[in-house]
Amino acid sequence: MASSRALQRTAQAWCLNTTQHLEMDPVLAEAFAAILDHEWSQPLLGNATNAQLLEELKVRIEVHWSLDYKTTGRDEDYVPATDSANSLPIPPGSPSH
Numbered sequence: 072m073a074s075s076r077a078l079q080r081t082a083q084a085w086c087l088n089t090t091q092h093l094e095m096d097p098v099l100a101e102a103f104a105a106i107l108d109h110e111w112s113q114p115l116l117g118n119a120t121n122a123q124l125l126e127e128l129k130v131r132i133e134v135h136w137s138l139d140y141k142t143t144g145r146d147e148d149y150v151p152a153t154d155s156a157n158s159l160p161i162p163p164g165s166p167s168h
Contacts, residue, residue, distance in 0.1 A: 077103075081107065
C-alpha cells in the first residue's frame, strides 16, 4: 500500500489544467504512488554512503574525464572551469582526444 503522501502527490496529476478533464483511475493512482514511494526511498547523494559517493565520482570521471561539471541545474548552465588544475588528462585514444 502506498503512503498517503505519495497518494496525495499522485492525485495532483488529475488537478492540472491539462488533465483535470480526465477521470481519475484509482488503480493507476495507487500504482504511481507506489512508484513514488520506491523512488523516494532510494538514497540521494546528500545522504549517500562514502562508497556510493566514490562510485558516483568514478562514473562521472569515466564519462566526462573532468571534475568540472555541475551536479545540479540545466545543461545550458554548464560552464567549464578555467582552472586546469581541476581537470583530469584525457587518455590517448579516448573519443575526446
